Amino acid sequence: MTRDQDSGAKQALSGRRAFLGLAAAGLGGVLIAPGIHLMEVAQAAAPGAAPVGASAKVRWGLLIDTTRCASGCSDCVSACNTENGLATPTRPTDAQWIRKVEIKSIQTGRTQSLPVMCQHCAEPPCVDVCPTGASFKRADGIVLVDRHSCIGCRYCVMACPYQARSFVHEALAEQKPEVPRGKGCVEGCTLCVHRIDGGGQPACVEACAKAGHHAMLFGDLNDADSEIARRVREVASKQLRPDLMLDPGVRYQGLA
Amino acid sequence: MKPVGRALLRRLTAALACALLASGACAQAAGASRVPKPVIEPARGEACVADPDFMRRNHMQLLKHQRDETVHLGVRDARASLKGCIECHASATSGSVAQAPSDFCVSCHSFTAVKLDCFECHASKPGKAMPPAGHPKPGAGMTRPLNALRLPTSEPVR
Numbered sequence: 319m320t321r322d323q324d325s326g327a328k329q330a331l332s333g334r335r336a337f338l339g340l341a342a343a344g345l346g347g348v349l350i351a352p353g354i355h356l357m358e359v360a361q362a363a364a365p366g367a368a369p370v371g372a373s374a375k376v377r378w379g380l381l382i383d384t385t386r387c388a389s390g391c392s393d394c395v396s397a398c399n400t401e402n403g404l405a406t407p408t409r410p411t412d413a414q415w416i417r418k419v420e421i422k423s424i425q426t427g428r429t430q431s432l433p434v435m436c437q438h439c440a441e442p443p444c445v446d447v448c449p450t451g452a453s454f455k456r457a458d459g460i461v462l463v464d465r466h467s468c469i470g471c472r473y474c475v476m477a478c479p480y481q482a483r484s485f486v487h488e489a490l491a492e493q494k495p496e497v498p499r500g501k502g503c504v505e506g507c508t509l510c511v512h513r514i515d516g517g518g519q520p521a522c523v524e525a526c527a528k529a530g531h532h533a534m535l536f537g538d539l540n541d542a543d544s545e546i547a548r549r550v551r552e553v554a555s556k557q558l559r560p561d562l563m564l565d566p567g568v569r570y571q572g573l574a
Numbered sequence: 575m576k577p578v579g580r581a582l583l584r585r586l587t588a589a590l591a592c593a594l595l596a597s598g599a600c601a602q603a604a605g606a607s608r609v610p611k612p613v614i615e616p617a618r619g620e621a622c623v624a625d626p627d628f629m630r631r632n633h634m635q636l637l638k639h640q641r642d643e644t645v646h647l648g649v650r651d652a653r654a655s656l657k658g659c660i661e662c663h664a665s666a667t668s669g670s671v672a673q674a675p676s677d678f679c680v681s682c683h684s685f686t687a688v689k690l691d692c693f694e695c696h697a698s699k700p701g702k703a704m705p706p707a708g709h710p711k712p713g714a715g716m717t718r719p720l721n722a723l724r725l726p727t728s729e730p731v732r
Contacts, residue, residue, distance in 0.1 A: 370647075370649055371643070371647035371648045371649050372647055372648035454646065456646065456647075456648060457647070457648075458648070462645065464645045464646065465695055466641060466642075466645070489694070490694075490695075492697070493695065493696065493697045494697060494701065495657055495660070495696075495697040495699070495700065495701030496701065498695040498696040498697070499695055500694045500695030501694065503695070511648065512650065514648075515648045515650045516650065
């Protein structure tokens with residue numbers, strides 16, 4: 319390549335660079351100039367209105383006080399079944415979103431009772447292994463299955479260390495309008511996402527409070543003023559299998 | 575002819591006669607058409623989210639768009655939600671959009687021979703409105719206005 323050709327090529331390149339730079343600046347201007355992003359233009363209903371949809375500023379979580387959880391009480395389980403239209407499990411293959419676990423220390427003989435459900439991990443392995451993207455984490459930290467794209471491969475069932483996912487083996491009828499479920503899909507605790515979106519709290523938490531145990535507390539872990547954030551800050555609580563570093567949104571208090 | 579063969583022939587003739595009779599009755603009911611026309615029951619609401627012509631061609635696009643917004647972004651009670659469709663279009667007799675052959679969704683889908691599998695998972699009947707329970711601290715964005723339905727301005731998808 320001669321010197322002339324070389325400089326010509328350089329000029330062309332610099333021209334292209336300048337154009338790209340200008341384009342980027344222009345695009346950036348469109349995006350940022352009035353303090354709003356294009357994404358927000360699409361979502362904004364009215365100036366000053368609350369943002370639509372799940373917010374990434376929120377991290378929904380549960381704090382379960384195992385010292386208050388009564389052995390033999392399964393109100394949370396039955397509330398979950400009623401709320402989500404699940405039949406009471408009679409076979410090991412039946413869907414189950416929450417279960418009561420009784421544990422006993424071999425050394426001391428101390429027994430504890432606690433509910434275990436989807437732990438709504440910040441780094442969910444079920445999402446990592448899903449081949450279709452059906453298993454996903456919502457912006458507010460809730461881990462869900464999009465049944466429209468679930469192919470029922472059950473990789474997530476195997477990947478979940480908490481055994482929180484179930485597979486629906488048989489055709490269902492009489493589903494709840496708020497909770498569509500069907501044969502051939504994997505499902506798990508949704509943290510009663512339909513209630514949360516309406517400003518409510520999960521059915522299990524409500525049932526626990528109704529039974530007078532108040533062992534379950536639901537709230538926004540990111541909001542420093544929330545009751546759950548205060549309790550997590552003040553009282554020792556644990557995540558199940560912290561060694562896996564999945565950062566679950568469900569924490570247990572009094573678990574030893 | 576063997577007796578077995580004769581019995582079979584008799585049975586076949588009987589079946590053919592039955593089929594002819596049935597098809598005749600069907601044609602009469604549907605106004606001399608071979609295929610029964612879809613039954614469109616009057617809906618409950620004042621007006622649909624868009625013109626009937628647009629909805630007939632594009633309801634699936636609206637529903638698909640909305641389902642992703644609802645499942646992934648948590649946008650509930652939007653105008654184009656399946657729940658909204660069911661609330662207006664559920665039959666007065668069966669209370670459903672997909673139970674009886676004359677129900678809103680089923681009658682059209684069988685006329686056009688398009689398989690309808692929404693209701694293998696979704697309830698085909700309207701449910702009762704859920705009263706929101708006490709919330710510890712409703713975060714911003716948890717109460718939302720109706721999501722404005724943005725309809726395409728170009729020619730409907732065919």
